[in-house]
Amino acid sequence: MREERPVIIVGGGIAGIAAALHLAEHGRRVTLLETRTKLGGRATSFVDVRTGEAVDNCQHLAMGCCTNYLDLCRRLGVLDQIEWTHHTTWIEPGGRTSVLSRSLMPAPGHFGPSFLGVRFLDASEKVSLAACLGAALREDRRRHKGITLREWLLRHDQSPRVIDRFWSPVIVSACNLTVDRVCAATALHVFQEGFFAHRDAASIGVSRVPLARLYDRAEATIAAAGGEVRLSSGVERVWADRVLTTSGRTLEAESVVLAVPPERAARLIAPELAGVDPRFAAAGRITHSPILGVHLIFDRPVLTHPHAVLVDRPTQWLFRKDERGTKIHAVISAADDWVPLNESEITRRVVEDLHACIPASRAARVIASRPVKEKLATFAPTPEVERVRPGVTGASGVFLAGDWVSTGWPATMEGAARSGAMAAAAVLGLPERSLLRPPLQAALLARALATAPLHAD
Ligand SMILES: Cc1cc2nc3c(=O)[nH]c(=O)nc-3n(C[C@H](O)[C@H](O)[C@H](O)COP(=O)(O)OP(=O)(O)OC[C@H]3O[C@@H](n4cnc5c(N)ncnc54)[C@H](O)[C@@H]3O)c2cc1C
The missing domain is CATH 3.90.660.10 (Polyamine Oxidase; Chain A, domain 2)
Known part of the structure; x- marks a missing residue:
């Protein structure tokens, strides 16, 4: 009897791991091919030869609203390795400190009392910022995909000082782009989903262990669910029903999920498919x-x-x-x-x-x-890039995953985990969003004040 062909997943970052786990848990045979010697992709650590210590490539933050990423951590058995804080400390030049922390008030007012007490803004700046935050909550962000956050903030009378002292640090950290360049819809999404919807949404989670250790168990977890991980296995070319590895082997597949960064996806797709599937030209335009x-x-x-x-x-x-x-x-x-x-x-x-x-x-x-x-x-989630972020399915028949596909989220571990769940659902023939974990239930008052859905569309 001919053996069932696997679903081949190319790329063992968070998107690829999430796709593999969902598919294996749904009874599909999966083979995950990863070019490096470990899983985890960009969320990783290395041993610094100067100190001999394992250090992260960069600190990675999760937030309470990252329900799909946290669910992945739970399934990998590492949720208890995430340490939570429910406040942020802001330090001005000279050392004056302010703390933004959640109170017992329901969302979206949970930061209200501490907001009144912060010292890095004066009273009139707080009034102006509070009015603008109210507008951000009420806004239908889908109407602002074509402008930058700075354009939106200027329409709401935000002074350069409030932008520099409040909006910039939050948005540059969340979206990795300045307020001058970031798409207003993406930035508003961060505030709506990450701050206003639920009092736990903005809680900050950091790993107690080097990042790579969070994904150490992924190989065994995928294997326990019936899948297979092949490390040090690069892929050179991808079709809808097979891949060519860098060692020259052709592996037949039931389906292929390409879970690599956009510039790689554009390079790996077979040329005859790139022409019929505009998602790959779009991938090449993502900066x-x-x-x-x-x-x-x-x-x-x-x-x-x-x-x-x-x-x-x-x-x-x-x-x-x-x-x-x-x-x-x-x-x-x-x-x-x-x-x-x-x-x-x-x-x-x-x-x-x-x-x-x-x-x-x-x-x-x-x-x-x-x-x-x-x-x-x-x-870079600019208005131009947000316009071309592709979906998980397309004419080539190759499924896409990765933080850059169209999930409604900026480039985050949550975006990557969501994309993996969406690609897995598409492979299984299920509605694309059916494997996504529910978001934190938006508070009654937040829902009443908002004019459009607070959660990713
Ligand atoms: C410095 C830095 C800081 C960050 N901070 C945060 C943060 O605080 N919070 C947050 O949520 N997110 C943060 N991110 C973003 C987060 O790391 C990414 O969004 C997420 O890890 C992307 O996962 P992914 O699976 O989509 O892609 P990747 O992690 O890029 O995974 C793709 C995988 O594909 C593999 N691959 C590539 N080509 C091939 C090939 N030809 N064959 C086989 N395998 C291949 C790669 O080796 C890689 O393992 C940060 C990212 C960086 C770089």
Whole structure:
């Protein structure tokens, strides 16, 4: 008897792992091919030869609203490795600190009391920002796919200072693009789903273990569900019913899910299929935005908070990586200006930002610094890119997954997990959204005030 052909999944990042698990759990034979020696894709870690420590390529945050990503963590048995905080600390130059934390009030008013107390905005700025946040909640974001967030903010009378001090740090971190470039609909989605809908939505989850360890169990979990993972197995060419590996083997497939970044997808598709399926030309037009992560070790503690936003400084976030606060990780999203810099200049600038906001840190000496530049970190969710993000199905018959397909989410682990679930549903012939985990139930008041669905459309 001829053996059933597998569904071949190309790419073992979060999208590929999610697709493989969903398909295997639905009784399909899956074979996941990954070019690297481990799963996890861009959400990964490596051993820094200078210190011998396992460090992440960059700090990855999950939020309470990331229901599909968190469900994936649950199925991999690593949900308890995610550590949660329910507040953000904002530090201004000079060291003045404000905390935004959720109160017992229902969404969307849960941040209200702490918002009134923040010190990095004055009273009139808070009034103007509160009015604009109200507008953001009520807005039908689908009407604003063609403009940037800055254009939308200017229509709502936001001053440059409020944009720089509030909107920028939130949106640059969430979307990895500046307010001048990010699509307004994408940015509004972040606020609607990530802040207004539910009081747990904005809770911040970070991994207690190096990122790669979260996905260590994926191979065994996929195998336990009847699938197979082949590491160090690159793919060179893809059709709807077969793939050609870099070692020259043709593997026949029942279906193929291509779960690689857009520029790779455009290169891997068989030329005769690229012409009939416009999704691949679109993939080739998707542009990227860089992220810089800087690992720093000091000779004494410099950060007491688990994480902090630096107000009005180019370094956007600091994360404390040990109990004492001697190891910190600095993150600069939308880091175009930083990419040409060398390591010592990057370190100098980050330390300058640290000194500006945490004056006591001036006494500390840098023992080690390891900047990690990810030039192609994520796709850039500009209005132009949002217009061409493709669906999971198309005329070639090849299924697409990856954070860049049209999920309604920016480039995030949640977007990747969602795309995997959507591609798996399409392979199974189910409605595309049928395997998605439900979002956090939007609070009654948030639903009453909104004029359009708060959750991804
Ligand atoms: C520096 C940085 C910081 C980030 N911070 C956050 C954050 O805080 N929160 C958040 O939610 N998201 C964050 N992200 C985004 C998040 O990492 C991605 O959205 C997510 O990991 C994408 O998963 P994916 O499966 O779509 O793609 P990938 O992770 O890119 O997976 C694709 C896989 O395909 C493999 N592959 C490629 N070509 C082939 C081939 N020819 N044959 C076989 N395999 C192939 C690759 O090796 C890779 O493993 C960050 C990303 C970066 C880079």
